[in-house]
Amino acid sequence: MKYSNGTSGSTTSSSSYFRGANFAASPTWTVKCTDLPQFDALQAQADLFRQDDKLHLRNLCNDTARQRGLTAVHYSVTTNPVIRTGEVQDAATDISSNENDHSAINGVEDANNDKDVMPQQQVLHRRMILDYSRQRVVGETMELLFDLADAVGLVDRREAFRDGHAINLTTSDHGQPALHFLLRKPYENIASSLNLQQQDPATVSPSSHSTSNSSSRNQRLIPEYLTQIFAVRRQIADFTERVRSGSLVSVRQRPFRNTLVLCSSRGGFQSGPDFVTAALEQDAIAGKASAGRKLCFLSSNDPSQVYRATRELDPAETLVVLISMSNQQHQETYSYDSETTLNAKAVKLWLVQNLAGGEVTEEEILTKHFVLVTTADQVELSVEQLLDLTHPHKFPKQQVFTVCDWVNPRYSLCSAAGLLPLALHFSMPVMEQLLEGAHDMDLHFFDAPLRDNIPVILGLLGVWNSTFLGYSSRVILPYSDAMRLFPAHVQQIDMESNGKRVALDGTP
Numbered sequence: 001m002k003y004s005n006g007t008s009g010s011t012t013s014s015s016s017y018f019r020g021a022n023f024a025a026s027p028t029w030t031v032k033c034t035d036l037p038q039f040d041a042l043q044a045q046a047d048l049f050r051q052d053d054k055l056h057l058r059n060l061c062n063d064t065a066r067q068r069g070l071t072a073v074h075y076s077v078t079t080n081p082v083i084r085t086g087e088v089q090d091a092a093t094d095i096s097s098n099e100n101d102h103s104a105i106n107g108v109e110d111a112n113n114d115k116d117v118m119p120q121q122q123v124l125h126r127r128m129i130l131d132y133s134r135q136r137v138v139g140e141t142m143e144l145l146f147d148l149a150d151a152v153g154l155v156d157r158r159e160a161f162r163d164g165h166a167i168n169l170t171t172s173d174h175g176q177p178a179l180h181f182l183l184r185k186p187y188e189n190i191a192s193s194l195n196l197q198q199q200d201p202a203t204v205s206p207s208s209h210s211t212s213n214s215s216s217r218n219q220r221l222i223p224e225y226l227t228q229i230f231a232v233r234r235q236i237a238d239f240t241e242r243v244r245s246g247s248l249v250s251v252r253q254r255p256f257r258n259t260l261v262l263c264s265s266r267g268g269f270q271s272g273p274d275f276v277t278a279a280l281e282q283d284a285i286a287g288k289a290s291a292g293r294k295l296c297f298l299s300s301n302d303p304s305q306v307y308r309a310t311r312e313l314d315p316a317e318t319l320v321v322l323i324s325m326s327n328q329q330h331q332e333t334y335s336y337d338s339e340t341t342l343n344a345k346a347v348k349l350w351l352v353q354n355l356a357g358g359e360v361t362e363e364e365i366l367t368k369h370f371v372l373v374t375t376a377d378q379v380e381l382s383v384e385q386l387l388d389l390t391h392p393h394k395f396p397k398q399q400v401f402t403v404c405d406w407v408n409p410r411y412s413l414c415s416a417a418g419l420l421p422l423a424l425h426f427s428m429p430v431m432e433q434l435l436e437g438a439h440d441m442d443l444h445f446f447d448a449p450l451r452d453n454i455p456v457i458l459g460l461l462g463v464w465n466s467t468f469l470g471y472s473s474r475v476i477l478p479y480s481d482a483m484r485l486f487p488a489h490v491q492q493i494d495m496e497s498n499g500k501r502v503a504l505d506g507t508p
Helices: 035-053 062-067 087-098 139-151 153-162 180-184 187-199 214-245 271-280 284-289 304-311 338-353 362-369 374-385 410-413 415-427 428-447 455-468 484-499
Strands: 071-078 108-111 122-133 258-262 294-298 318-324 370-374 399-400
Touching: 062 087, 062 338, 071 139, 087 122, 122 362, 122 428, 139 153, 139 399, 139 428, 139 455, 180 214, 180 410, 180 428, 187 374, 214 399, 214 415, 214 428, 258 338, 258 415, 271 294, 271 318, 271 370, 271 410, 271 415, 271 428, 271 484, 284 428, 294 304, 304 338, 318 362, 318 415, 338 362, 370 374, 370 415, 399 415, 410 415, 410 484, 415 428
Parallel strands: 258 294, 258 318, 318 370, 370 399
Antiparallel strands: 071 122, 108 122
8 A cells, every 4th residue: 555644735834833714624524534444454454463473573573674664763953041040050060061961851862062152052952762663563554554644634633733723523612722732832932923923914813803713713812822821931930030049938038948739639730740840850950950849749638648748848938839720611620629629728727827926927828828820710719719718818910820721731731830830849941941842842743744753653553552453551661760650641641632432523
């Protein structure tokens, strides 16, 4: 069968995020893959794998020519700053002085040690290799999978996803796009995207919402979303720098060294930051930036969990991040469950009992020791209900961090819900490097041809293993202790994103 690499549509540049609203879903979008001849061909291929002992994995792994062909490599080069602020710069200097040391945070394969290059303009070379030769596939299997991807219009769907159009037609309103990739755009990319929007006369002002097509409306709102993301990102950078530098102190005039995050156990607020924390604490730069600091999450109202979360924290040095968000897309609120409500009250009591007295009032404790992450329409309601206040209380404006109401908890890592506590612990420059890497992979997914596209290949292998070979389980085995929480994070995202019971046309 002739191979098709999925380039029937032109590949777009990395800056092309804004196109016209004249988008119409392809008829192939609602075609069931089981009705396609490519599906039948893959079924026949799977039967062959079951019957032919030569296609057993123990034999396939001895085929060196096959193994060389089943790899994909992604390269990227950047000249962004490594780290430039405060105590973190010392760590950056230490690392740049040792040419044999590689920074896990930057995924650095090699660093440019040319003395004429300033540290803030180091050239960083990244290489990510996917070796899928241990999968039960041969070259023909992959060609069939790519043919199936073409038949269902994967390239068109990918472009629609990038443009802000709704691609999941099984939602109740058929009009909500998945925009979480916007959260991962670095400062410079957000600014260039907004400039591109202003220069494009064909686009519609974000304030013009008269269209009846909700997908087009969301596409037109992308600049507005980027503006909000940019503003909150700058707010986080300013606030965390003031906390880490000691400009903002507790009611006892002591610096905040501990961050306690209160969030719901539902949806995935904790899995992403937990994974990143475990991974970065063993990185040289991030580890030094977080030295002497503690980051704890509390999402269970089990009294023993509350005790364990607070027993090693000094209340006079603890800043509480209260995450209370609603998701209008799914008519869900991830705040007013028993877990977050009881934990907020318990932590407030813990702080008041240990810090109140003399000239220190409960009001001052709430003002200095609590910050709020929420959607814009939830601010005052969140404070009053979660902290069980008997009198009105408003956080200082700089201590309220808003999140767009379309952000789903499982993708909230790069929103204020994840960036704020992580930046308090590791610094915002470290988080900028994390965002840069995440955005780089987004661009790889959007721009790379299908046969060289690591996310696409992994997705197709998942279809092959589950749908055609009938495997019901998948194991992820990190070979590094720093990545020990990666499987739990992938599980959260994969199960909620791919655990669908209906086809795109709504049928079972």
